[in-house]
Amino acid sequence: MLGWELPPHNSGGLGVACLNLSKSLSKFGTSIDFVVPYRAEHKNIKFMNVLSASNLNPLFRFGAGAYASANATLPFSLNFSASPSSDQISIREIQKSYIEFVENYLKEYKPDVVHAHDWLTFEAGMLAKKNYGIPLIAHVHATEFDRAGGQSGSPLVEEIEREGLLMADKIFAVSNATREIIHKKYDIPLEKIDVVYNSLGEDFINSLYSFDDSEHVYINLLKENGFCIVSTVGRFTIQKGLTHLLHAAAKAIHKNPKLVFILAGDGEEKSELISLAAELGISRNVIFTGFIRGKNLRDIYSFSDIFVMSSVSEPFGLTALEAAHHGDALILTKQSGVSEILKSAFKYDFWDEDKLANEILAIAASPALRKTLQTNIKNEYSKISWDDIAKQCLDVYNKLRKHN
Amino acid sequence: MKNLCLYLHIHQPFRYRQYSIFDVGKSENYFFDPNYNSKQSNERIFKKVSEKSYRPTFSLLEKKLKEEKNFKFSLSITGTWLDQAEMWEPDLITRLQNMIKSGRVEIVGETYYHSMSFFYDEAEFEAQIRLHQEKIKALFKKSPKVFRNTEFAYNDNLGKTIEKLGFEACLVEGWDKVLGWRSANYVYSAAGTKSLKLLPKNYRLSDDIAFRFSDKNWNEWPLTVEKYKAWLNNAFLDGEVVNLFMDFETFGEHQWRETGIFDFMNRLISDWANDSGCSFLTVSEAAALKPVGILSFPETVTWADTERDLSAWIGNSLQDESMKRLYSLRNKVLEKSKSDKSLLEDFRRLTTSDHAYYMCTKYWNDGDVHAYFSAYDSPYDAFLFFQNILRSLEYRLSQ
Numbered sequence: 001m002l003g004w005e006l007p008p009h010n011s012g013g014l015g016v017a018c019l020n021l022s023k024s025l026s027k028f029g030t031s032i033d034f035v036v037p038y039r040a041e042h043k044n045i046k047f048m049n050v051l052s053a054s055n056l057n058p059l060f061r062f063g064a065g066a067y068a069s070a071n072a073t074l075p076f077s078l079n080f081s082a083s084p085s086s087d088q089i090s091i092r093e094i095q096k097s098y099i100e101f102v103e104n105y106l107k108e109y110k111p112d113v114v115h116a117h118d119w120l121t122f123e124a125g126m127l128a129k130k131n132y133g134i135p136l137i138a139h140v141h142a143t144e145f146d147r148a149g150g151q152s153g154s155p156l157v158e159e160i161e162r163e164g165l166l167m168a169d170k171i172f173a174v175s176n177a178t179r180e181i182i183h184k185k186y187d188i189p190l191e192k193i194d195v196v197y198n199s200l201g202e203d204f205i206n207s208l209y210s211f212d213d214s215e216h217v218y219i220n221l222l223k224e225n226g227f228c229i230v231s232t233v234g235r236f237t238i239q240k241g242l243t244h245l246l247h248a249a250a251k252a253i254h255k256n257p258k259l260v261f262i263l264a265g266d267g268e269e270k271s272e273l274i275s276l277a278a279e280l281g282i283s284r285n286v287i288f289t290g291f292i293r294g295k296n297l298r299d300i301y302s303f304s305d306i307f308v309m310s311s312v313s314e315p316f317g318l319t320a321l322e323a324a325h326h327g328d329a330l331i332l333t334k335q336s337g338v339s340e341i342l343k344s345a346f347k348y349d350f351w352d353e354d355k356l357a358n359e360i361l362a363i364a365a366s367p368a369l370r371k372t373l374q375t376n377i378k379n380e381y382s383k384i385s386w387d388d389i390a391k392q393c394l395d396v397y398n399k400l401r402k403h404n
Numbered sequence: 405m406k407n408l409c410l411y412l413h414i415h416q417p418f419r420y421r422q423y424s425i426f427d428v429g430k431s432e433n434y435f436f437d438p439n440y441n442s443k444q445s446n447e448r449i450f451k452k453v454s455e456k457s458y459r460p461t462f463s464l465l466e467k468k469l470k471e472e473k474n475f476k477f478s479l480s481i482t483g484t485w486l487d488q489a490e491m492w493e494p495d496l497i498t499r500l501q502n503m504i505k506s507g508r509v510e511i512v513g514e515t516y517y518h519s520m521s522f523f524y525d526e527a528e529f530e531a532q533i534r535l536h537q538e539k540i541k542a543l544f545k546k547s548p549k550v551f552r553n554t555e556f557a558y559n560d561n562l563g564k565t566i567e568k569l570g571f572e573a574c575l576v577e578g579w580d581k582v583l584g585w586r587s588a589n590y591v592y593s594a595a596g597t598k599s600l601k602l603l604p605k606n607y608r609l610s611d612d613i614a615f616r617f618s619d620k621n622w623n624e625w626p627l628t629v630e631k632y633k634a635w636l637n638n639a640f641l642d643g644e645v646v647n648l649f650m651d652f653e654t655f656g657e658h659q660w661r662e663t664g665i666f667d668f669m670n671r672l673i674s675d676w677a678n679d680s681g682c683s684f685l686t687v688s689e690a691a692a693l694k695p696v697g698i699l700s701f702p703e704t705v706t707w708a709d710t711e712r713d714l715s716a717w718i719g720n721s722l723q724d725e726s727m728k729r730l731y732s733l734r735n736k737v738l739e740k741s742k743s744d745k746s747l748l749e750d751f752r753r754l755t756t757s758d759h760a761y762y763m764c765t766k767y768w769n770d771g772d773v774h775a776y777f778s779a780y781d782s783p784y785d786a787f788l789f790f791q792n793i794l795r796s797l798e799y800r801l802s803q
Contacts, residue, residue: 217429218799274784275765278721284729287425287795288788296426 002121009058024390053101122164135400138168149238175337228364236267251357301326324381329373344376417758457656472677483516510686513548519755556707573691578604589643595700618663762786
């Protein structure tokens with residue numbers, strides 16, 4: 001398995017998905033060597049071997065921005081003085097040592113299948129396929145098209161992505177939407193692409209977390225005064241469509257001032273969003289929490305009434321499942337993969353600010369609607385488990401092995 | 405007689421800490437960062453500036469008052485500075501008291517919290533002036549007669565208001581657009597008032613010291629006492645008083661000791677004090693000179709930036725939202741403050757103009773003085789923490 005991160009050294013959904021998938025695969029007897037580009041302890045991972053491709057600190061695997069393919073050709077300067085060997089390190093250099101590591105590994109070990117996650121590891125995957133004929137699965141959690149938010153991405157990244165997809169024996173896409181993008185953008189035949197959805201991890205579902213609303217007196221006060229809490233969680237990048245969300249928020253607040261929007265996250269769009277909220281005159285209805293995880297994040301899901309996923313393009317969108325788990329009514333863009341598997345949710349096109357405003361107002365105004373959405377989504381969000389997904393992957397592994 | 409009026413402004417705000425939304429309802433500590441080394445640690449900043457500027461400059465002024473019987477100057481000291489000095493370096497207050505006892509140091513009136521309250525709420529403006537007067541009376545047994553508004557923000561209406569409050573004169577920016585062909589080196593009457601006097605700052609000669617002194621790209625660098633005195637003499641070809649108004653931190657903080665700023669001032673003061681045609685005046689002595697004309701400020705003029713307007717404090721939507729929301733709480737705060745004393749103090753500390761200044765975006769990308777003097781990573785961060793504190797105030801008001 002070729003990956004780029006694992007919890008707790010992850011900055012988003014990629015690491016979580018890799019961990020949950022590997023865990024379920026190992027349950028069914030798969031033995032996994034998982035390569036990461038950095039050196040760190042993964043104390044809680046006993047079911048597979050985690051191999052470090054370099055001595056890099058996990059903080060530096062992307063540099064400034066998580067998954068920032070825009071930095072692919074530029075050496076980015078590091079904010080931390082504790083950098084490994086030099087002050088300047090590019091993601092290409094990290095990938096180079098990653099490939100070298102995989103090359104050396106393959107001299108000794110010959111896995112049955114190489115499962116590579118996202119463009120970051122595709123070059124290393126192709127090497128295994130080319131030099132040793134090992135079957136390659138390219139797992140696409142996001143395409144360069146998604147990361148660029150509908151604009152043109154990095155040509156270099158697109159090229160690597162294209163080559164990896166062409167050379168792969170099988171492609172896993174996290175949603176139908178992603179499958180379509182791969183087909184359209186890279187001319188890959190649809191039969192080569194399987195949809196492999198994500199799910200919530202058992203850790204998340206079974207954890208001992210419990211919500212104590214007495215810790216959030218300010219939010220309680222708002223609720224007592226009839227406020228409806230709308231939240232969204234994610235990196236503040238163009239991909240997430242948050243400027244549309246704020247415009248819709250302004251429209252909704254104009255009709256119903258008792259709405260509070262919580263924007264949880266951080267990213268390059270932060271300043272722009274803060275300015276926009278002020279320009280729209282809705283700063284007092286918008287709360288920015290900064291980057292959060294763990295208990296704080298779950299608390300936000302818990303005290304929210306509505307969760308919005310406003311992404312312009314979202315290959316899957318695990319946060320929607322997390323929000324559903326904590327009982328939120330969901331509003332999702334049709335451009336999100338997760339909207340393919342959830343029925344009891346409002347859906348809109350990311351640009352349709354009026355529609356989003358209407359849906360928020362409707363849920364805020366009708367306790368009955370809110371309750372129905374919240375109850376029904378609870379029966380849906382856990383329909384697909386990681387065990388199901390692992391079985392799906394194993395079938396493909398076995399076919400490729402025999403084929404070989 | 406060539407009259408030199410030296411006035412220094414001494415101030416520190418209570419910077420608010422990185423107050424998170426998760427603190428609302430749990431913590432009412434906005435201004436005291438538990439981490440001494442943090443960017444917003446007021447105690448650390450006060451002590452740093454004290455060592456670099458307050459202490460050496462006090463020493464210089466004390467020495468000059470002792471050596472030169474003709475030397476006089478004026479000071480404005482904000483309430484927030486006095487509060488911090490009392491907390492962390494009370495001997496600075498004692499030293500100030502001793503200097504003021506000499507009778508040659510005059511204190512200028514202003515808003516206790518260094519606020520822009522005049523532009524939001526006149527009642528609050530008056531209340532803060534009264535608070536400052538009480539504090540000055542208690543510590544120094546003086547009643548200021550001359551006023552300076554925060555950042556020198558002045559307009560004709562403000563003149564009327566402070567005259568009503570009993571002030572005889574006001575310090576203003578000697579801005580060319582207001583003066584026109586007239587010289588800054590005279591006393592003027594304030595338009596629309598009965599007898600309020602205006603003392604315009606000679607910003608060129610002031611800024612030669614305050615901003616340009618150590619600038620090696622300046623074609624007059626290095627500035628010598630001889631050269632500067634020649635410029636002063638020149639100024640008196642058309643004038644009776646040269647008003648040198650500047651930040652106290654000019655000495656040691658904006659212009660470091662290594663630039664020779666202390667030696668320069670040491671020599672300049674002695675030179676001027678011992679020249680028979682020259683004298684020092686405090687601000688009220690200068691205001692006693694006969695006005696030569698009327699100055700009108702239909703628009704607000706400040707002493708900041710090249711625009712000399714309010715745009716650094718009231719210029720963008722972040723500042724607008726924050727300040728309007730803050731001032732809208734005033735009546736409720738006053739009412740509630742009977743049972744919650746600290747609430748009013750917290751409210752007033754938030755009116756300090758520095759907070760709005762940190763939210764200024766107009767030169768943000770150039771990384772200029774706005775960035776240099778900010779306690780936050782960006783104007784947007786400053787805005788967020790401020791909003792969270794406002795939420796906390798609103799929460800307390802609801803209890």
